[in-house]
Amino acid sequence: MEKNRLEAFSDGVLAIIITIMVLELKIPESGDGHFSALLPLVPKFLSYILSFIYVGIYWNNHHHMLQCCKVVNGKVLWANLHLLFWLSLFPFTTAWVGENHTSAAPLALYGFVLFMAAIAWVILLNCLIHANDRSGLLAKAVENKTLKEQASPFIYIAGIASAFFIPWLSIAFYALSAIIWLVPDKRIEKALKEAKPE
Amino acid sequence: MEKNRLEAFSDGVLAIIITIMVLELKIPESGDGHFSALLPLVPKFLSYILSFIYVGIYWNNHHHMLQCCKVVNGKVLWANLHLLFWLSLFPFTTAWVGENHTSAAPLALYGFVLFMAAIAWVILLNCLIHANDRSGLLAKAVENKTLKEQASPFIYIAGIASAFFIPWLSIAFYALSAIIWLVPDKRIEKALKEAKPE
Amino acid sequence: MEKNRLEAFSDGVLAIIITIMVLELKIPESGDGHFSALLPLVPKFLSYILSFIYVGIYWNNHHHMLQCCKVVNGKVLWANLHLLFWLSLFPFTTAWVGENHTSAAPLALYGFVLFMAAIAWVILLNCLIHANDRSGLLAKAVENKTLKEQASPFIYIAGIASAFFIPWLSIAFYALSAIIWLVPDKRIEKALKEAKPE
Amino acid sequence: MEKNRLEAFSDGVLAIIITIMVLELKIPESGDGHFSALLPLVPKFLSYILSFIYVGIYWNNHHHMLQCCKVVNGKVLWANLHLLFWLSLFPFTTAWVGENHTSAAPLALYGFVLFMAAIAWVILLNCLIHANDRSGLLAKAVENKTLKEQASPFIYIAGIASAFFIPWLSIAFYALSAIIWLVPDKRIEKALKEAKPE
Numbered sequence: 116m117e118k119n120r121l122e123a124f125s126d127g128v129l130a131i132i133i134t135i136m137v138l139e140l141k142i143p144e145s146g147d148g149h150f151s152a153l154l155p156l157v158p159k160f161l162s163y164i165l166s167f168i169y170v171g172i173y174w175n176n177h178h179h180m181l182q183c184c185k186v187v188n189g190k191v192l193w194a195n196l197h198l199l200f201w202l203s204l205f206p207f208t209t210a211w212v213g214e215n216h217t218s219a220a221p222l223a224l225y226g227f228v229l230f231m232a233a234i235a236w237v238i239l240l241n242c243l244i245h246a247n248d249r250s251g252l253l254a255k256a257v258e259n260k261t262l263k264e265q266a267s268p269f270i271y272i273a274g275i276a277s278a279f280f281i282p283w284l285s286i287a288f289y290a291l292s293a294i295i296w297l298v299p300d301k302r303i304e305k306a307l308k309e310a311k312p313e
Numbered sequence: 314m315e316k317n318r319l320e321a322f323s324d325g326v327l328a329i330i331i332t333i334m335v336l337e338l339k340i341p342e343s344g345d346g347h348f349s350a351l352l353p354l355v356p357k358f359l360s361y362i363l364s365f366i367y368v369g370i371y372w373n374n375h376h377h378m379l380q381c382c383k384v385v386n387g388k389v390l391w392a393n394l395h396l397l398f399w400l401s402l403f404p405f406t407t408a409w410v411g412e413n414h415t416s417a418a419p420l421a422l423y424g425f426v427l428f429m430a431a432i433a434w435v436i437l438l439n440c441l442i443h444a445n446d447r448s449g450l451l452a453k454a455v456e457n458k459t460l461k462e463q464a465s466p467f468i469y470i471a472g473i474a475s476a477f478f479i480p481w482l483s484i485a486f487y488a489l490s491a492i493i494w495l496v497p498d499k500r501i502e503k504a505l506k507e508a509k510p511e
Numbered sequence: 512m513e514k515n516r517l518e519a520f521s522d523g524v525l526a527i528i529i530t531i532m533v534l535e536l537k538i539p540e541s542g543d544g545h546f547s548a549l550l551p552l553v554p555k556f557l558s559y560i561l562s563f564i565y566v567g568i569y570w571n572n573h574h575h576m577l578q579c580c581k582v583v584n585g586k587v588l589w590a591n592l593h594l595l596f597w598l599s600l601f602p603f604t605t606a607w608v609g610e611n612h613t614s615a616a617p618l619a620l621y622g623f624v625l626f627m628a629a630i631a632w633v634i635l636l637n638c639l640i641h642a643n644d645r646s647g648l649l650a651k652a653v654e655n656k657t658l659k660e661q662a663s664p665f666i667y668i669a670g671i672a673s674a675f676f677i678p679w680l681s682i683a684f685y686a687l688s689a690i691i692w693l694v695p696d697k698r699i700e701k702a703l704k705e706a707k708p709e
Numbered sequence: 710m711e712k713n714r715l716e717a718f719s720d721g722v723l724a725i726i727i728t729i730m731v732l733e734l735k736i737p738e739s740g741d742g743h744f745s746a747l748l749p750l751v752p753k754f755l756s757y758i759l760s761f762i763y764v765g766i767y768w769n770n771h772h773h774m775l776q777c778c779k780v781v782n783g784k785v786l787w788a789n790l791h792l793l794f795w796l797s798l799f800p801f802t803t804a805w806v807g808e809n810h811t812s813a814a815p816l817a818l819y820g821f822v823l824f825m826a827a828i829a830w831v832i833l834l835n836c837l838i839h840a841n842d843r844s845g846l847l848a849k850a851v852e853n854k855t856l857k858e859q860a861s862p863f864i865y866i867a868g869i870a871s872a873f874f875i876p877w878l879s880i881a882f883y884a885l886s887a888i889i890w891l892v893p894d895k896r897i898e899k900a901l902k903e904a905k906p907e
Contacts, residue, residue: 123717127721333534599761603731
C-alpha cells in the first residue's frame with residue numbers, strides 16, 4: 116500500500132490540531148482594548164506555544180520517519196490513528212492547563228497525554244519497522260537508542276509526579292522534554308544520505 | 314479522471330471531522346482544576362472514542378477501496394460527497410450522545426447516521442466498481458460478501474431499536490459493530506498483492 | 512508553475528468550509544434529549560444541506576476545470592483566492608438563513624454571496640483559459656455556453672429579489688439552481704476523453 | 710528530504726487559518742434578521758478581508774518560493790513552523806481588531822504579529838537558500854532586494870507607532886502593505902522561466 120494518503124491524512128489532522136489550539140486564545144471580553152486585557156491570556160499563550168512546539172516535533176519526526184519507509188499496511192494505519200488520537204487531546208489539555216496552570220490535575224493530565232503519545236509513537240515506529248523490514252533503512256537508523264528517547268518517558272513521569280507537589284517544576288519538565296526534542300533525529304537524515312549517496 | 318483529488322478532499326474532510334469532535338470536550342468551567350471536574354466529561358470522552366474509531370474505520374476502508382481503483386467519474390464524486398455528508402453529522406450526534414447518553418433520541422439518531430453512512434458506503438462502492446469495471450480488481454476483491462458486511466446494517470437497526478428500551482444495549486451494539494470493523498478488509502490487501510505479484 | 516498546490520490548498524479550504532458549516536448545528540440545550548428538541552434545528556439542517564450541495568458543486572466543478580489545465584500563474588492564484596473568499600462566507604450566510612429563514616435580509620445576503628461566487632467562478636475560468644491558451648483544452652470545452660451557465664445568475668437575482676416579498680420563493684430559486692448544477696459539466700469529461708483517446 | 714509534505718502541511722495550516730477567521734463573523738443575535746443587524750459586523754468583516762489578503766499573500770509567496778527549491782532539511786522545517794506560528798495568531802489579532810478597531814492595543818498587536826511574520830519569512834527564505842545553495846535558483850531570484858521588501862518592515866513599524874495616536878492611520882499602513890504585496894514576486898516566475906526554457 117502507498118504511504119502518501121497516510122501522510123496526507125496525518126498532515127491534515129496535525130494541521131487542524133495545531134490550529135484549533137489557537138481558538139482557545141479568546142479575545143478579551145472587556146471592550147476597552149487595553150494591553151492589560153491580554154494579561155489573563157499569558158498562561159494560555161505560553162501553554163499554546165509549548166503545545167505548538169510539541170505538535171511541531173511530532174510532525175517533524177513523523178515526516179522524517181516516513182521518509183525512511185516505502186510500505187504501510189493495515190497495522191500501520193491503526194498505529195498511526197492511535198497516535199493521532201492522543202495528539203487530538205492536546206487542544207483539551209492545553210486549554211485546561213492554560214486555564215488552571217497551578218493546579219495538579221490539568222498539569223498531570225497534560226503530562227499523561229504526552230506520555231501516551233510517546234508510547235503511541237514507539238508502537239507506530241515498531242509497526243513501520245515490521246512492515247518495511249526488507250529495506251531495513253528505518254530499522255538501521257533507529258537501532259541505537261538515543262539518550263533522549265530513553266529519557267523522555269521518565270521526564271514525563273517526573274512531570275506528572277511533580278504536578279501534585281510543585282506545579283512549576285512540572286511545567287519545567289515538559290518544557291525540558293520539548294527542548295531536547297526540538298532537533299530532529301539526525302540518525303534518520305544520516306541514514307537517508309547513506310542510502311541515496313548521489 | 315484522476316483519483317488523487319478525491320482522496321485529498323476526503324482526507325481533508327475526514328481529518329476535520331475527526332478533529333472537531335474533540336472540540337465538544339470543553340474544559341471544565343469550574344476554576345479549581347480537580348480531577349473530579351473531569352467526571353461529567355467521561356460520557357463525552359467515551360462517545361468521542363467510539364466516533365473516532367468509526368471515522369478511523371471509514372478512512373481506513375476508504376484508503377483500501379481507492380487503492381484498487383484507477384478511475385473516478387462524476388457519479389463517484391457525488392457518491393463520495395454523499396458519504397462525507399453523513400460522516401459530517403458524526404460530530405453532532407456524538408456531542409448529543411455525549412450530553413444525553415441515556416436518552417432514546419440521541420442514541421437512535423446516532424445509530425441512524427451510522428446506518429445511513431453504511432448505505433452511502435455501499436453506494437460509493439458500487440459506483441466505483443461501475444466506473445472501474447475494466448480492471449475489475451475492486452469488483453473481484455469484494456464479490457464475496459463477508460459476514461460483517463451483511464451483519465452490520467442489522468446491528469445498527471438493533472442499536473436504534475434498543476435505544477428506545479435499553480439505552481446501554483444500544484451503545485453495546487454500536488461498540489460491537491466498531492469492534493468487528495476494526496480489522497481492515499483483508500480481501501482488498503490480498504487482491505492488491507495478487508494483482509502486483511512483484 | 513505547477514497546479515497541484517493550488518488544488519491542495521483549494522481542497523483544504525473547501526473541506527474546512529463544508530465541515531465548519533456543521534458546527535452551526537448546535538446540540539439542543541435542553542437536557543431531556545427528546546426528538547422534539549431537534550425541531551428547531553430543522554431549518555438549520557435544511558440550509559446546511561443546501562450549502563453542502565453548493566460547496567460540493569463548486570468542488571466538483573473545480574476538480575473538472577483544473578483537470579483540463581496544465582499551468583497556473585499568479586493571476587490564477589488570486590482569482591482562485593477570490594473565489595475561495597466568497598465561498599468562505601457560506602458558513603456565515605448559511606447560519607444566518609438557518610436562524611432566520613423567513614426574513615428578507617438573510618435570504619438576500621445568501622443569494623448575494625452565491626451570485627458573487629458565481630462571478631468569481633467566471634473570472635477564475637477566464638484566467639485559467641488565458642494562462643493555458645496553448646493547450647486550448649479548457650477553452651474548447653467551455654466555448655459553447657450551456658443554458659444553466661447563462662441562467663444561473665438570473666436565478667440568483669430572482670432569488671435575491673423575491674427574498675423581499677416571498678421568502679419561500681427565494682429558497683426555491685436557490686434550491687433550483689443547486690439542482691440544475693448537480694450534474695457535473697459533461698463538456699469537460701467529453702473534452703478530456705477526446706484529448707486522451709487511449 | 711522531499712518538500713511535498715512541507716507544502717501539504719503548510720497548505721493545511723494556511724487553509725485552516727484563512728477559514729477559521731471567518732468563524733469570528735458570528736451571526737447577529739437579535740432574531741429579527743434585518744440588514745441593520747449586520748452593521749456592527751462591518752469592522753469585523755473589513756478586518757477579515759485584510760487578514761484574508763495577508764494569508765493569501767503568504768500562501769502565494771510560499772508557493773512561489775518553494776517552486777524554486779528542491780531540498781528541505783530539518784532547519785527549514787522549523788523555520789517554516791516558526792512562520793506558521795506567527796500566522797496562526799492572525800485569527801486572534803484579526804478578531805481583536807474587529808472588536809476594537811479604534812483602540813491602540815489591538816492595532817499595535819496586529820502590526821506586531823505582521824512584523825514578526827515578515828521576519829519569520831526572511832528567516833525561512835534564508836534557510837531555504839542555505840539548504841539549496843547548489844541549484845542557486847532561489848538565491849539568484851531574490852539577490853536583488855525589491856523596494857517593497859525593504860519598505861514593508863518600516864510600514865509595519867509605522868503602523869504600530871501610529872496605532873497609539875491615530876488608529877485609522879495605523880489601519881491605512883497595514884492596508885498599504887497588503888496592496889503593495891498583492892502582486893506575487895515576479896523575480897521568481899522570471900527565474901523559473903529562465904531555468905526551464907522549454
